[in-house]
Amino acid sequence: MTLDRGSKWRKWDLHVHTPESFEEHYGFDGEEEVEKYDGNHWKKYLDELESVTDDIAALGITDYMSVDGYEKIIEERENGRLEQIDLVLPNIEFRLDDLVVENNSGDTTRINAHVIFSDKFSPETIRERFLHRLEFENQNGESLPLSKGSLNTLGGQHIESNPEENHLSPYVAGCKIVTISFDDILDKLDTKKFRNDHMVVLATEGWDDVNWNSQGHLTKERLFRESDALFSSNEGRREWALGITDGVEEFERSFGKPTPCLWGSDAHSYDRLCEPDEERYCWVKADPTFEGLKQVIHEPKRRVRIQSDSPRDFTPIHTLDELSIENGIVDSQLRIEEESIPLNRDLSAVIGGKGAGKTALLDMIATNFEDRWDRDKEKGEPPSDRNSFIQRIQDKEPDIKTKLSFVGEDVDEFSKQVSDETVFESADLVYLPQGKIEEYCRNEDRLHNRIIALVEREVQRTDPEMVNRLDQLRTTTEEIVENFRTITSNIYDLNPSKLNKEKESLQSRKKRLGGDLQSKKAEISNFEEKHADVLEDDEATDLRNELGKLQEEIEQIEDAEKITESVQEKVSRLSDINTQLRKLEGLLEEIDEGENLPRISIQKVKTEIEKNQERLQTQVNRKRARQDEIEEALEEMNDIQQEYSDLLVEKTTIADKISDTKRELDEIGAKLEQIEDLREERESLFVEYIQKFDEVRNQYQTIIDQFESDSSEILSDISFEPAIKARENLETRLERHIDMRRVDEDRLPNVVNKLTDAIEADTQARRKELSREFLNKTQNLTEKMLSGTKEFEYETTVFDDHLSLVEKIYFRDSPMPNLSLGQKGTVLLKILLAEEDTPLIIDQPEENLDNEFIYETLVGAFRDAKLTRQVIIATHNANLVVNTDAEQVIVANYDNNTIGFESGSLENPDIRERVTTILEGGEEAFRRREERYEIG
Template sequence: MGMISRGSEWHRWEPHIHAPGTVLNNQFGKADPWSAYITTLEGLTPTIEAIAVTDYYVTDTYEEFLEHKAAGRLPNVALLFPNIELRLDVAAKSGFVNIHLLVSPEDPDHLNEARRILKRLQFHAFNDRFDCTREELIKLGKRADSTITDDNAALRHGATQFKVNFNQLRKVISESEWATNNILIAVAGGSGDGTSGIRQAADLTVRQEIEKFAHIIFSSSPAQREFWIGQRSMSTEDLRARYDGCKPCLHGSDSHDQKSVGQPVDNRFSWIKGALEFDALRQACIDPESRAYVGEHPPRSAIPSQVISHVKIEDADWAATPDIPLNPGLVAIVGARGSGKTALADVIAAGCDAITPAGWDADENISPSFLARARQLIGRATTTLTWGGAETVTRSLDGSDANGHMSYERARYLSQQFVEELCSAKGVSDGLVDEIERVIFESHSKDEGEWALNFEELRDQKTSRFQQAREREAAAISDISDRIATEFEKESLIATLTAQVQQRKKVIVDYTADRAKLVVKGTEAQVARHTQLSETAQVLRNQIQNFGNQRRTFVALQDEVKSMRATGAPEMLRQAQARYANSGMKAEQWDEFLLIYKGDVDNSLRAYITWVDGEIAKVNGTPPPIGDPNVPLIADTVDVSTLPLAPISAEMTRLEAMFSADKLVRDQYAALTKRIAQENSALQTLETRLTDSIGAAARRKDLQTERDDTYGRVFEAIINEQDALADLYAPLMARIATSPGTLKKLSFSVRRIADVQGWGTFAEEELLDRRKAGPFYGRGSLIAAATEALMPAWETGSATDVQSAMTAFMAKYLRDLLSHAPFAPAQQAEYREWSKRFAHWLFSTDHITVRYEIAYDGVDIRKLSPGTRGIVLLLLYLALDDADDRPLIIDQPEENLDPKSVFDELVALFIAAKAKRQVIMVTHNANLVINTDADQIIVAEAGPHPSGGLPPISYVAGGLENAAIRKAVCKILEGGEDAFRERARRLRVRLER
């Protein structure tokens, strides 16, 4: 078994062609038709490489074919075998059903053996029995038409008369071990001379029995092919139950004349995948879907430029077979432990720049990698890969030229180390999540991907707008909550302020009474005038106080404008530029977005300050010149309410001097007057505050409504983010929805997750005094209430639902929550600070996250066992990674999986994957080799281990149709024989020799 071939490849076969001299309907002409016939066959495109030479009941033309082949003709035809056509005694639309015996030429005595089988078929007529032999057919022909004397003519006529009894044929084949092992039965599937032509309902069972007996259906109809591989009205299980399994459909030119030689209608050529040996046809009977095809071209597989067609290992004395051709489909590398399987996978991966830096640097004592373990012994060995497009790439096997800045991975390598890391329990499979995200990203078209470079960028593009909206609304809630706290505080001050106003009023009344007592007899008129002036002065002082407040506000506004220009607006612009970095705008275009004041605020503010200064000066006025103290400064006839403060104050001072000759009394009077003025000012401030506090309740309610609405908008933003994330998975979910079997177990969901535990625990530990008796006295009681009242809305409700739930929660629990405040309302500063923190907590949404979950069979992948994570990983690469058409190299995909799950989960996926990309796998599992119908088996073998060097490693390769390869598979792989037997259960063909 020293051969090394590419294994199973597509070749054009001609399974049904007649030759000159065919017994019936010979239209090849009289004069030397063979030369022209063979020349035509030799010149056909695509080239025919296997021919089943067809004749009725005999093998004469096949034998003549062999002579031409022996003489050097048909150099491209590697396989010739007889196709013996028989007519059954079952009527069809135009005559009788034709059945074909395809005889393996492997046995040197196959012709004699085939004649022995035919001889056992008999036809009864003319009170006689005729065997199916050349001599007997001639006898039958002459008996049927006594005018015939020529043996050839008699043979032809006898062939038209001889009908094979179906039950007898079935019995003859089944009773002969040689026939069972060397003959494949084909039946025409058409309506003329095939089973479709069996019309009567009563004959339906006969038709089904004939089709069950056959291994092959001769038909070029796509509908028939789909039916026979279980893609139409019957499943593969149904076909197995009724027809002994699936069947390949093949089609020949059925040529009876020169013109149609190898020219089937509509170029419906027959293609068989496998070596040019009869065994390839047996394998096609086992795997009709992947090994037999009718069409102008064979089924396409991987893109040629993405296929490694050849590996060459140089400067490596350990590589006993340095040249290894590779199949474009599924390549399985098998061998005993330590035979060099991983070595070949590593060598191929190295040539593809597919080994990571971590792989090259792995610890040589524990790494499963051959190249890591052999690092000290690899020397100057190189690998040269030839790609399907004829390009070659050479890489050192010591990793010295790996991972250069210009290199990129030309294959995906799932080394044992890579899979172990991705599937290890300690990694919480973040690496697996990253890989899934990459596949999700690549399932979007570039247009949908908006030119993002990776999943994270794409996710940010889809969700950042909603995250920013959420942040804005959350900040607004925070501000509104502070305002509400202020209004609550004002409300709580109404009683205090009311008492203070009454108190002030009483103080003023008392001071006024005290002042009245200081009046000296005879000065009552002056005192009355002083009181009148004092009241007017108080009004003016209040005006000045108000103007002063205005002036301070204008000056503060000037500071804010200055700060906004210098730092505020430029920073806001910088933040906007960062948020919308993809705008593509130039710096000068962004300048337009710098926030500026609509009007000329500098001039306005200067004008306001000038105006207010003028108003203050007007109200103050100018003091009059000091004159005769006995002459009033303000005439009695003047309306004092029209005067400024200065003359009024001067007149009040003049009057005070007249009240008493006693300086002490005068000073007391002046002091009381001043005190009354101060108390009046304070009273005005208190009354203003009281009015403000009385209006606080209405304002608070408006603010609470606004906060509720804003809280709803936060959840709108969260829900929008959730929807945007769900859109990310839509392409992949659509794929999974239409996929069969295992893939359906994979699911993606985007969920809102509310950390009620964290939210409640913060309040219980940081905000509430649980020592106080009340509903929230016990640990966890708040969490329980929130879980029941808020969690469903938070996690699955609409924005309106969340709003309603929070309103109901507050109506039910707010009073109780406030009763656990750690401060009494009387401790104003502390209570104020606490109530702000409380409101921020109550309306916070930091505990709400939008998370996507990837589950397999309903379990989050973060919680799967390493083995099941391995299945998810393989699902990902084999079935979902459509965007990746590079070769996929996998080292022992079955690790951690039990044999049943290998078969159930992976076999179909490998079959589907190899149709799209080259798959190279190292495996110990017979199911993965046999049931995936691997296109090429590479058997690795290592020689004795020399000290200080690497053992010689040799490889042989071929397809499953090769008996020696099958034998090696059975020997090396545990369960190999059982797997073969199971796979070929329905076939009467020999698989092992």
């Protein structure tokens, strides 16, 4: 067995006539074509058929009551013709004798039936073991076998009776009038030889002319019940045949089973070859084999469609296309086959015995994506997973390399060593490892994120404003919480503890200074009484005034002395002038020009100056003497005055200190008042936060109502109810700051309960009251804080984001906490399956579930999920492979220390054998799948 992608949509044409049909128009277009093909219609037919079948996977070669055309095609394929076509099946068309249909115009016609055989039968076998055993009656009422000879005989008799049709050959004439009993056809097919290797397809031409209330309705019903499929491209008829129109239960009561509709070009001429009207091509999702075709019986809705384009017309570009494995040696005891494994775009099921490598394959895919490396937030490491193949082999440092390719043409391949933490960043997938269902169910936040994303995405498509309103409300709550934190920071930037200590200190200082001031005033009063005579005497004032005047006079005299000294200096320079005059006289005499020059009288001036200096000095000395007398008298008086003055200064200093203290107290008071305002604002915001969460819950309820009104069938037995809850870690966070030895055991739970009560309050007033009670109780706990705990840390804990939006989840009306682990897993799986279009990988989804529950509950969910996303599972459960109609089965094998893989479709006989051999209940699953529509 090889690696195959499994079932995929392919174009089939199951109704193509050949030149062997008695009614055909495969002629030549002029003599040139006659010459080109030597007059051989088959040569041209083969050329034309090859030219239009490049995208056709399978053909149903159709002839009336004959396999001659099919036989010719088989011969030509053996000679190398029509190699591009994967499958050619014989399709024999019959005109039934059971029902004559008359239309509104009065014209009559008969219902046709087709029998499509497996290609395992040779034309001769079909001819001898089936056709020739069918019988019809000639005009004489004689029974004849359905053979060419008998048809010639019938036609000859007809022409004799109807000479106007002598232009027909006896064979054509016989074919035109022969009818076969439907019961005879079914009888000859119900043999060991053909029983499971044919399909009966009822043509619906004239079908609508038989009213269900007419006499022919019983025949019409019988024909339908005994047919495997209809040939019809009418969408209304298809929906009716599938039970969609009347409902499946009602339809099954009336007709037994939903029935698929097939279609073909019904080509009788070259222009119609593989070109049905209105491009109504027949698409079958199956291997191009007869077993593949038979899948439409078991899956009449999902395996065949009539439309112009492939039903899988859109696939997310990051859908996985292929996994390649290189350097597969783990150690001397284990290696992985180096191969490329194609992956189906719909549902791939990995099966195999214990230790065969199922988890290894999933892990090698998932390790390329972030979801598999989802960090443990506290440790900063990937979460430990004892079932992870990659983690188990890491210590061996294998050099295994994987390469992923994607269906999107513009998406680059991604390759890495399996132990490398590098991941594909352009997209992600969802991976649920084995044994993690319980862990995922316990992670309420993670589950909520999945649910709200699912709900919002679906409602966003129909009412985006509804979702936007919820987003706005959630943003508002986040902004309120951020304001909590900002206000708390602002409060402690002001440092209330320090301010209160300073206030206390300043108040003590002010009180002390007040006492000091009163003491000083008393001291001054006593001093004033004791020295009243001195403090009130004017003599000191007069002496001080005289002393001041003397000082001024002395300064004036000293100025006069300075001027006198200056004059005296200048007079001294005049002496030099007289000396120079005498020298000049001497020179003049020598030149007989002698003349007495006048002299300056210097001595007289000098004498006057000296007298003036003596006078000034005498005045200064007298005044200084008086100054000394006055100072001596004042010194005695100043000791008392100075002491009094000092007392006054001291009183003023104390009064100034009191004023400064009052100013500092005013500043601190303003800051403490600001802190009080901030606390009140924060408290009001907290109440608003609680009330806003109630709005969030109400809006989420509106969105859930909208979601559940048109949610997918996957979630039909699951419902959600929005709820608000206090985060589970609130009590623990408060305990970190409180000395629990000083607190009653139930006090903290009671505090948290007040918050819970506020959430559930039925009025805004009550909600506000309870919110404030919660804050008051947390405030009272500050007295019980651990030593070393900072108030900022405690208040940051109190005023934080304590609430979260969650869902109460109900499965078949039972709340999640009441469910068994298996049922919880079912809820998780259904939520995952209903999510967006990213690939989904699940290892053993059947964990903790019994087989019947899986069949009833999960099979349908997987069938629906694969319509919109790629799903890959590893499983031991046959129902999850067979009755989900997995498009691809990947078989993991462990042999001779080597893990290897094979793959194919369910319709592949080898795969079917492996499913029934490996999986417990495999045969039962196939039987159940077939009996679901009463197919043997």
